[in-house]
Amino acid sequence: MRVNEVRTGSLSLPGTDLVRLVIIAVLAILCIATSAASFASGILAIITSQLFFIPIIYAAYVSPRKGLYVAATCSLAYQTIGYFYSFPSPVSLVSITGEAILFIVIAAIIAYFMERIQSGELKYRTVFENSQLGILLFNDADFSIKQSNEKFAAMLNYTVDEVMTKFLLDMFLSPREKSRFLERFGKEKTTSDFETRLAAKDGSSCWVNLSWGQISVGTVSCSVVNINARKLAEKLNNDNMMKYRQLTEGSPTSILIVQNGFIRFANPSFVAFVEYSPAEITGKSLSAFIEPGNLDDFNKFSEKWAQKYPAKHAKEFRFVSKTGEVKVGSLFTNQVIHMGNPATLVNIVDITEKQRLEDQIHKDNERRRGVIVTVAHELRTPLQPILGYLNLLLSDADGFGIKEDTKKILERCLTSVDRERQIINQMLDLSVLESGKLQLTTSTFPLAPLVRNVLDAGEFAAKAELTVNIEDSIQVTGDKERLFSVLDSLLSNAVNFSKPPRKIGIFYRSAVGDRQHHISIRDNGVGIPQDQFSSIFEPFQLADGTVLSRKYERLGLSLSIAKNIVQMHGGSISVESVVNAGSTFTIHLPKEEIHHDA
Amino acid sequence: MTRKIMLVEDDQPILDMMDILLRRIGYEPVLVPDVLDALERVKSDPPALILLDIMMTPMNGWEFLEKLRTEYNIRDLPVILFTASPSVEERIALMKDPYLGVLQKPVSIPELKAGLEKFLGKPE
Incomplete structure (x- = not known):
């Protein structure tokens, strides 16, 4: 049996509908004529009625509905003729009526079965x-x-006709596939999900999934699913995974591919980081490894990944490893395409140790600050009687019977007490600055009046020849009081490290488009060797017993404090100097408003 | 108006020195080395101003101040914290007490005079 025969219907007889209609009509007319003749002659009337079954059965066979029409027509014609010739014999009339009904019953029975057969055939087809x-x-x-x-x-x-000339065993791509099939077929007469490769007409490979079962003796029905696309995707996936693996295997950074929140790929570093096996990681949600207390933040962060412009900056999260250890990772993300769909490449740098050290340093600093505060208290308390008595004696030297040279000694003592008091205060200032707990009180104000105030308060005009070049229009933004102390420190240093005739210049410059103010203080003092430029800003660097430190001891902590204050403003202090010619300290202060964390 | 300055301070050398100093600049010092006596002394012999050390036992300066202001309801008696402890200014600013000031030890005669005159005015 050929497939094209199946398509046109194996149960229908040859010929077109019109031809069949003509055949049925001719047969019916012949039956009616024969029947009329036999009734008229009175011979074989019962037998001729059986002839009507030929067109009725044929019509019902061809088309169940037409069969009924033909049966009805024949029944009507037969009854009319029968009644006409047999009237008024009651036996004949009953017999004719019964015969006519039988036509319709037979047609209906045939139509019923044909309908069922044809619908079954239709379904199958x-x-x-x-x-x-x-x-x-x-x-x-x-x-x-x-x-x-x-x-x-x-x-x-192939075309269907071409396939029909083939043998299934010749269609496998390789002898190996063929023998695999034979092995399986020998074992299981009914099977599903046998994956193999068939050869297409051009010899190319086609991955298929076969399921078969015996439907009758000698015949096996086999369904074939094309799984080429899936196999290709799997292969591509494997290739990609292989690439990822090779690229990321040696990386100390944990590298993940996350899609819709689920981990599609994780490199060995991540395995080591969370201490779960690769099988336990792949397919899991990344959030499953985040410490519960950190989850809300993480979810907010990961929602941004899908956006066109995800967060550029790294963010730190706490993870919990399999052993329950809390680890800190810094996450960087990038949007990538994985298997044709958007995904996120997540880099996690393990900063657990760094975080631990930072915490330790923070604690140590807090402790140090506590010690400094206590020490400052203890140092200041005994200074009070010394300062008080010296003040007392000097306030009425004559009354206390103090001679002029003794008074000078007492004055030197007072200077030293003052310096010690200042050093202790600076030490405290610095510890507050370094703890980051100091809050700036910022405002925008004109620079020139501030500089004038500093010069007046320190009576600098009496100590040096001053050149000030600051336009009145210059406005700066910052903590006025703190900047006052910075300028005062730099000017005091300029005085302290030069000998008369002192020349001190204060200059302002900033080009158009420059984002910083540059305020320079230039002296004609002893200068600073270049290799000491950075150390002069370091606290307690000057107490290391070198010649230089003795020379600069009066610097104390003022430069460290100044540097810290300017840094809090988002700026910096730089120094240029030529030994024995002079130094220039420049404050670089941002023009834009200062944003600082409390 | 009384020129009595009560000094609540547990450091003897400072008490000795301040006794002389305060007299010298025209005040009448009342020395209280034990903070527990201070509250009773304030009631029995009210001073014009209290100079109050902070780091004391068994009651520190802050606790004394709290008792004075709330328990004893003495709110307009000027108190100057006389302390070597750093960064008390912030805490003082938060308290918004118009009769509260601070002098950081060690304090010089001019600083002490200025601090007292801020609350008591210049002597006639």
């Missing part, structure tokens, strides 16, 4: 033809293909 599965029937002895649908033929670029 529909399934076979429209199936997305390839379907074929083959002989289980020689594997010749008995029947195939279009889908199977098209899968391998």
